[in-house]
Amino acid sequence: MTVDIDLKKTVDTSYKIYIDALPALTFDKKVAVVTNxxxxGLHLDYLLERLEAPAVEVITLPDGEQYKNWESIETVLGALFEARFNRSSLLIAFGGGVIGDMTGFAASIFQRGIDFIQIPTTLLSQVDASVGGKTGINNRYGKNLVGAFHQPIAVYADPHFLATLPPREFAAGVAEIVKMAVTFDADFFAWLETADLSKPEQLAEAVARSVKTKAAVVAQDEKERGLRAALNYGHTFGHVIENETNYTTYLHGETVAIGMVMANRLAVALGLMEATEAERVEQLLQRYGLPVRYAIADVDAFYEAFFLDKKSGDNSITFILPQHLGGVEMRSDIPREAVMDILRTFTEAAQ
Amino acid sequence: MTVDIDLKKTVDTSYKIYIDALPALTFDKKVAVVTNxxxxGLHLDYLLERLEAPAVEVITLPDGEQYKNWESIETVLGALFEARFNRSSLLIAFGGGVIGDMTGFAASIFQRGIDFIQIPTTLLSQVDASVGGKTGINNRYGKNLVGAFHQPIAVYADPHFLATLPPREFAAGVAEIVKMAVTFDADFFAWLETADLSKPEQLAEAVARSVKTKAAVVAQDEKERGLRAALNYGHTFGHVIENETNYTTYLHGETVAIGMVMANRLAVALGLMEATEAERVEQLLQRYGLPVRYAIADVDAFYEAFFLDKKSGDNSITFILPQHLGGVEMRSDIPREAVMDILRTFTEAAQ
Known part of the structure; x- marks a missing residue:
């Protein structure tokens, strides 16, 4: 006997990203602001002045990627249960990508899923983490290995918050903007080479173009079965660097910058990209003070670490490589030796 | 500046429930069987004889609702990472509702979601837990408070497993079948009053009818915004009993049986149900040896405990009450005193 369960249906997870000064936000439900x-210290008053709800809880998590773990999720969930939040309550992620990932994950599993809003306060999270619905935490096996796809109901990217960003954090955001341009939009890349992102209008323009590009990719492939993996350009190498340095030496965007330089060198070796194009990317990254070198201590260990990364299949690694500027290729057929040759150019001795 | 993120799309989460002898299952991916x-001890060989895959991991969790917690989820996730499972790997939930809930939850958050199959081995999980995609764990605030909606890709309900069920577990499954009949199908209820579920064909018929009824409800309301809440008939009271008795005295289905009797008494008091109808439900439950009495030690504490249950809104409790036989009403407007009057009839002194 067979019973058909038919749950085919249309799901509307559309939402808007507002790149503008934060408007007044009024809710008729309990709201928890998750922040660090x-x-x-810098911006909570600014937010609370604009936020109205029957109850506002503020949940403060320790600051840093090393706290992006299950303990922090339990802190959030515990606070919600203590304050008797329910299925119609709302979370607000107020911080950078780490806060966004954890708040989104907590929202996705609290009573099997509640709504959340993102108010990203770093350039990186405004351009990258706020689009796509990826949420999650790290564990001892690697980065973002446990999580969910859970879309926010709205994103407010207020330029106000970027004024207080330390220069390194600002640059880390630029790395993701460059990533988007290199892989999907040659015109945007050329525009970036002459733009001045310290000017508010040009910065807003860069944020909007990045977000639109990413949104178009995610809309085609929400669950990362294909095209969306292209957004991991620079990340395959970058994640290994983050793991090796315990998430403490570099900001995420900085490892992406180094990772892009590594991927480009592999792309040049495979004839996918001109050496001059790789050079232009490196110069743009350096203009914003981003690191482009990393001394690999043990190339074999570095290579092995790819296989623990979740983007890996059983016996192959997929490399995301630029195809000149504005194009991208995903390759799972690259021989170990070709990759090792590139890794060896990043050892202390070679540089 | 506003950017629209448009992820409106059709999601196909349809699947089949096979009520039949387990067929040969062949996969071209790594498979992990999660069991207790x-x-x-009783059935792993039976399953493994029918299962073929490049790698089969068996993950054994301790048996019992008290282990339905985050530690068990970490055990599953850790085993998957150690065995280098990836996004295309598959989990099989092989056990009762507790195993199904935990395996489904682990599948939903491992690398942001992988496929899973259910092979329910108890009557309760065949008729109830295997339909609807609810997954989750308990924590110190209550039952199923953390989890996700994650549909299996297939369910195999093999009557073979029911032959070894202890009578109490069998009866606990009957309680959920009765629940489905009372709230949605008067004919089915009348059929159950004369049926003999110790006969395999009649049992298969009862499983199929329950599963079809639940499937129809879930298809209309996957995320439990409305109608699906009706499936919680007996559960509002039952969850409090489970909490008070630490999940150790009663099986889940047994607390549902007591919970239905409590809900019926409230329904009779409110004029929604005849006393004779409530009596017929009680007799059917007793025929299968199900408990229909519970001595509430502290009626105020019992009432307060409703508010920690996740089905509760901020200031009201929704009671699921039968409307005669075959109908159901959800009521959030019942005065505290009306409920307390019913609870008082369940104290030691009153019984």
């Missing part, structure tokens, strides 16, 4: 001490 | 020592 740094963002809270 | 009891089921494994």
């Amino acid at each position: 001490p740094t963002v809270s | 020592p009891t089921v494994s």
